[in-house]
Amino acid sequence: MPVCIQTANLTKCYGSVVAVSGLSLDIQMGEVVGLLGANGAGKSTTLYMLAGLAPPTSGTVSLFGKDICRNFLQIAPRMGVLTERPSFFDYLTARRNLMVLADLAGKEITVDRALDRVGLLQAAGRRVGTFSLGMRQRLGLAQALLTEPELLLLDEPTSGLDPESTQDILALLRRLSNEANVTIVFSSHMLHEVENLADRVAILNKGRLLAIEPTEKLLSWDLSRVELLVDAPDTVAKRLLEQTWITEATALSGRVEVVLNDATVHQLAGFLLGSGFVVSGIIPRRRTLQDYFIKVLNS
Amino acid sequence: MIRRIWVAYRLELSKALRMKLAYAGPILALLIVVSMTQVHPVFQDSRTGYSFIADATAVTLNLFGLLVVLMYSAMLLASEFNSGVIRTIAVRPILRREYVIAKMLHGMTYAVLLTAVVGGGSWGVALASGSLTGVTFGGELIYANSEMAYTYLLGAAMGLLPQFAAVAYAVMISTLSRSPGSAIGVTVALWFVVDLVKYPLRIAPFLFSTYIEYPWQPFLDRADGLEARWFPQGYYCIGTSVAAFILFTAVAVIVMNRRNLQR
The missing domain is CATH 3.30.70.100 (Alpha-Beta Plaits)
Structure with a gap:
């Protein structure tokens, strides 16, 4: 199976604080990998570096065989990113927000499909400023799914969602992986979520990758x-x-x-x-x- | 690249149209122009009409307009850093430098809009309350109305250059800030500090802010029946504004490219 994500010796420092240290990862196409770790373990920083939002201090990130820093324009349309506490233009409606993002993607996209997938079609005409935390999270997922990406990088995708919505979103992600062979890398504090969704689990602590194992093996x-x-x-x-x-x-x-x-x-x-x-x-x-x-x- | 900048610029405008704050500047500018008739009455003669246009334009654009352009441009990126929207945008297929340029174009469009509103307003007020038939001296027509309008348009075009440099300066500060409040504060405070020390430090001739009022001088001269003076300040205005614009844009692009958007 071709490699989707490859990192080599990826390191991120904030002054004297090492957020991620020497991370080397290979993730195959279609794989679902869960990043586990305590607060400050380096999960989010890893995802931000993979998405090209945080430049690494050293090391390289390559997605679909290309360096993210040098080939961002080729890679970006193929990935969807959900950051922690996703933000939007509050004075625009949910639909208008997605239309803005779709225009930037340079593709003809039906935004209602993405809204429907996350159960927000009814609220499409509402200003995002009036949305609850859970609705914003679902809209965040909708924007990540907007371009039908081959790779999803999700920072705590079910954060702020009620149990029912959590189940729906996990089911959607599982379906995307099974049916569309979408590669998913996500971080979570919820161990049962990682158990249910991930093919492999990576455990990070203090910026270091302690282990990465198939979930099936761990749950024997x-x-x-x-x-x-x-x-x-x-x-x-x-x-x-x-x-x-x-x-x-x-x-x-x-x-x-x-x-x-x-x-x-x-x-x-x-x-x-x-x-x-x-x-x-x-x-x-x-x-x-x-x-x-x-x-x-x-x- | 141009297509992506164009798309981002278009989106900037569509967002601005839906933002109530964007309308505040032009509306206030128009109110200032209209209220200028209280301090500078326009009579039924051309001279006071042109004189009103020159004063109303210079006062509104160089004081209020500049401040509004600085504050508006300083908010453009800082508000997105503050809300986190920049992260949602930055993972789309657009380079950060292209996004910065789109923001600059947004700020520049706002400056053009303000100039157009102030220009249209001041000419409108002068036309409504007086008669603009050209500048005469001893009963002889020195400058026809069309010549005055042409001089005004040239002044407006030249006056946009320091405003564009101001936009680039504010956007540059915006890329360095984390909140719109701090971006506006730093942008305005630094502007005034530099304005205060530029003469004692003898750096005034090299700063575009020194020449902000100059583009309206030829129109003012002609309104007074004098020969328009474009040289040398006009050239200094163009030179320093273009140089400052390039410098601030380059710094803004470099800062944006290096900026960690996680924080």
């Missing part, structure tokens, strides 16, 4: 942690703690959370049945992005 089953659905949780937990191959067994209402130490689920099941306990279910725990995030940060 953790067979060392299981949940037992039993009739007598206290008795089961007590018996299990007597076993050397059990690290932890916590009795909860109607279930026991177990951490296995050098043992298999099969072995555990055999022990429980052999001891005469009534077990209605053994559920292995699925690893979450939060587990991975914390593990990477701690390491």
Whole structure:
């Protein structure tokens, strides 16, 4: 698959503060990559450098095989960018704002399609100054989608949206990726959003890329942690703690959370049945992005 | 490049037409011209009519007009930095330098509009309240009305040059600012500071602001029945204005190209 984004040793400094340090990334066409990190980790700065809004202190950014600084005019029509707190001309209507941006793109564009996609068609004739935060965010997405871009760079795309709108926007982005093979790079604080949307997750901390892994790999089953659905949780937990191959067994209402130490689920099941306990279910725990995030940060 | 600048310029104008603030300057300028009749009455003779036109134009454009052009131009980019709209624009296929040039053209158009409003207003007032039949001396026609109009148009054209330089200066400050308030404050304050120190520092001959009033001098001379004097101040006016315009535009483009739009 051809490379869509390539950065080499990308660094951004603000005086003595290093916002991004030596970032080297390869993102394939059609991939969805989520940038995760605490505040000040360098997520937004990375996106701004990718979009050509912040000149890097050193290093290079190439999009579609071309250097962004030298080929901005060729690259810009192929990308859509949503910045944090998207801003518009407040005294113009939503439709007029998009028409202004469409004219700058130099293409014949039907702005109503973009407005419809984000559920703003009804409010197209309203001045943006009267919009709520969530509506502005959706209009921000509409302007990013305006030119049917091949690449979307989104800084916290669901920020300020209600749960229903969040789901709609995530579904739209997923559809764009699946159906139109749009490459999406987005930042978020919401781990479940990244889990649901991203093909790969990049974790940044203090400007450094700590890890970048396929989401599927990170969300595999953790067979060392299981949940037992039993009739007598206290008795089961007590018996299990007597076993050397059990690290932890916590009795909860109607279930026991177990951490296995050098043992298999099969072995555990055999022990429980052999001891005469009534077990209605053994559920292995699925690893979450939060587990991975914390593990990477701690390491 | 020209197409992109043209598109951006067109969009600037369409935005300006929808901005109420854009109308304030020309309306106020017209009110000043009309109210000038109180301090400079126009009688039924040509001399006071031309004299009114010269004074009304010079006072309105050189004091109020210049201030309005400076403030308006200083807001053009700074307001977009402040609101963050610049980020939405800067990811579109237009180079930053092209956008700066479109902004300059916007400011220059505003200067032309103000000059046209003031010119049209002052001629209108003079025509309505007096008779403009040319300048006479001892009953002899020295300058016909058409000659006076031509001199006025030449003055207006020349008067636009320092105004364009002022636009470039204000846009340059605008590229360095983060808010319209600070951009306007710095633009106006720096202008007055330079105006105060330019004579003690003996830099006045090299500054375009020194020659802002000069373009109207030939018209004033002719209105008084004198020979119009274009040289040498007229040439200094053109030279310093063009040089300042190029310098300020270059600085504005360089600053804009290097500016980090994340902050």
